Amino acid sequence: MNRLAPLSEEPTNDEEEDNNNSSKKVSSWRNWLKSHFSLLFNKKSDLKILLSVLGCPLFPISPHAGQPNTHVSSSAEYIIQHFTAATGCRKLEGKVKNVFATGKVRMAMVDELGSSGSSTAVGPTGVSQKGCFVMWQMVPDKWLIELVVGGHKVVAGSDGNVAWRHTPWIGAHAAKGGVRPLRRVLQGLDPLAVSAVFSSAQYMGEKRIMGVDCFVLKLSADHTDLADRSDNTAEMIKHVIFGYFSQRSGLLVYLEDSYLTRIQSPGSRPTYWETTMATKIEDYRTVEGVMIAHGGQSSAIITRFGDNLKVGPAITRMEETWTIDDLAFNVPGLSMDCFIPPEEVQKDYPEENLDWRSPLHRTPTPPENEKLASPGPPPIRVSITEMAGRGVFATRRIGSGDLIHTAKPLVSHPSLSSIHSVCYFCLRKLKPVTSSEDCNVRFCSQECEEQSKVFVAVERKADWSAYDDYCRTRGLKYPLLVKRLACMVVSGVASADCLDILQPASLSSEMISEMGEGFSLLQSAFMKAKARDECMAFLTEQWYINVLARFRINSFRIELAGGSYEDLHSLAAASVETEAAVGNAVYMLPSFYNHDCDPNVHIIWIDNVNARLKALREIEAGEELRICYIDASMDHDARQTILFQGFGFRCSCLRCSSGD
Ligand SMILES: [Zn+2]
Ligand SMILES: [Zn+2]
Structure with a gap:
């Protein structure tokens, strides 16, 4: 199958692909080298390298793939049993449908003080870039991450069929090879996935790392997978992973993976690129009784070497500090639409594969004896906004008056x-x-x-x-x-x-x-x-x-409107006559909606505490959905005062900016 440019896990090229077939191989090879050389020696591109390498790397082995028929040593089995007991993750088995996480990152290039210098002796060069991310994971194999660092946003996702990534400088591109999980998930965030991937690992012995006595388990990507990830220019030679499990606590405290790529142009000698990424996994805390890592540091080293280089190996180092702010299981209202790859990536699919991925792609005429299909998941996703942290966005066009979703209180x-x-x-x-x-x-x-x-x-x-x-x-x-x-x-x-x-x-x-x-x-x-x-x-x-x-x-504040909610006019009339609030409630998804004094969505209650979020007007795909936190009929100054005293912000919505 012809795919788009591969999801390169090395720094990538920001020039347009040459679409001339006859010269494609050569030009893509030239672009590859040119981009790597120029990126590695051009400080202006630091942020691109950081985001390309550290942003959303994939883990080479899927926790949901069939286990290879390798002999599992009893030592490895014992280590995984210890890990699952220590994290308490077995209680999640079969119960977790989705996981939602938000966190922060700080990334920086690291000065190279001689290739043998230890990484602790070198400091970040220039400014470190701060950012944050939102991650959704739907079991199995569907995930989405949105990462904003230094004003650049990278989005990557997997719909269980293809993994893709979108960067501002190369647009959307699909990953070569089978669907793999995000490496971040294996950094102690999903203990079930950790135990699943390492259950087929090889026991390598004991090693002391960061002052902790650890058992070491090793995994290797298999040859077919490596071949799938290779192309005419770049050949994946190996990809190995080491997991370090604390002998005392049983927890995964260090994760290291390393892959070697051979780049060869026709008629010249090959160059080798080795990318090694190591992550300290720390700050385990319980979420619903399960130990989840809430912070750590990753460092990546890219080494280039080969016969045709006049100088010795060239090394690029970078570091990331990450923390998890929020993590929740089984967040209601997660839409499958979240995981649909961008259109450019979808072109790679044969048409007949599209229909299961989204209600939008369903065949329009179901058999007559079949019941009307359920309306499907809500057309929304939660994402990071430029101004106000999290926000809720439409994943498709929503008609005026449409019920977007309902919500039960926490x-x-x-x-x-x-x-x-x-x-x-x-x-x-x-x-x-x-x-x-x-x-x-x-x-x-x-x-x-x-x-x-x-x-x-x-x-x-x-x-x-x-x-x-x-x-x-x-x-x-x-x-x-x-x-x-x-x-x-x-x-x-x-x-x-x-x-x-x-x-x-x-x-x-x-x-x-x-x-x-x-x-x-x-x-x-x-x-x-x-x-x-x-x-x-x-x-x-x-x-x-x-x-x-x-x-x-x-x-x-729950005010019941009563009657049929389908008619907005009668509803407006009813809400005037209704009695005072019957109570108060807090919800998950509705809490992620930001405020607007001229909202496009409102939240209403008909006969009980279950909330309904309805579109007040036509909403385009990608538009942010906002509700009004207060009585919208108040004048400008009253609204500003209440919003500041009650919610701690000064509103700068379009209506407020216009002075209304
Ligand atoms: Zn406002
Ligand atoms: Zn009741």
Whole structure:
């Protein structure tokens, strides 16, 4: 199959491909060499080299490929068993559909002080480039990474069939060879993938690295895969990987991989390029009970050598420091559209392969006896924006009035004034009751009662009168959400860090000190109820503050519109007549929407806490989707004041810029 220019894992050429077939081989070889020489000796291109090499390298072995029939030594097996036990990753098996991660990177070229100098003795040259990334992974083999460094954005993805990359300087290009995972995922981010790839590894012995005694496991890319990744100009000779597992902790603490490429022009002697990348993997922390690495350093060394070079080997070094900010499993609403390669890469596909990848490509006329196909996943993706961190973007055109997606809350709670008139779980309005059953919370359905059973049981063990009074007298609503979340964590239906992915409000020391009373009341309610210590370990003042800081700017005030949501006009009329808010809730995806005083999307609630995100007007593919966090009918100054006090930013949307 003819593919586009290969996804080179070395620095790449920014000149246009010569499309003349007869001279293609020679010219692509010339371009390859020219680009490498010019890039390696031209400091202006540092950022391109950094992004090309460190940005989104692939790992040569897929965790989902069939295991090769190699003999697995019992030592390797023991090391992997130790690793899976240490990370606790078995509990994710079969349960994780997708993983979402965001993080930061800092990249720099490193001065070469003699090829034998140790990398710790050399420092970065020039400025180090800062950046951030968003990563989606859908099990198995589908992934997407967007990385912005120094104002340049690189996107790479895999739809399970082809891996591709898009850079500002060469556009989109497909990877040669089979689909492989992102190397970043193997850097301690996905322990299941680590154990899957290394389960067929060879045990190499023990080695002390960075002061840690490690067991060393080795993997090699097989010959067919290397051949697939080669072409007429560049031949992949070998690609080996070493994983260093701490003897004490069992964790993967160091990952090294190295590949050798032979570049040969017709009638001349070959040049060899060796690229070695080594990563320290650190800062393991638990996410939903599984140990995930949250930081580390990678260094890459590219060495060029060969008979036709007058000088000795030429070496280029670079370094990256990375941290993971947020990581979450099974984020709802992840669209398969995320993983569709750019159009240029799609041209490589035979047409008949297209239909499974997206609802957009489905054959238009299904058999008559077949039910109407489900509308498919929501047409959105979460990505980094230039101004406001994360944002939500349309992956295709969305019609005015279309329901974009729905969202269930992570945590919700009725307001104290509605507590006897709405469902304690879904906030649906209930019929008035006789006074005899007035004192207890109620549910709209067996289903809601069932879903609340465990955390309500925890809640009922404690006396909340002092805490509720504290909320009522001060008119506080967020501490009620904290109480609900605490009960959910104690009962095991939520993890203590489930909100960490959301942006926290920045709190003044005054605000923090005011939270002390709420925390003491919450803690004493649990203590008087004699909750078991091991269940309460998470409940620290810092946890209380962290959670409250997230509720502050991510909670939605739930006002039920009732009636049919399909008619926007009747909805607008209904929302005027509706009563005060029935409660508050926090959601995952809706929290990623940025604000606009003239929004293109709005969030509404019809009869319960489940939110609906609807398009207010026609939205083009690629456009950012924004909601209005406040009452949009307020004037300019009032909006600015509320947004600054409540959300900590000055709005510079088009409407605000125009002075309206
Ligand atoms: Zn309900
Ligand atoms: Zn504005």
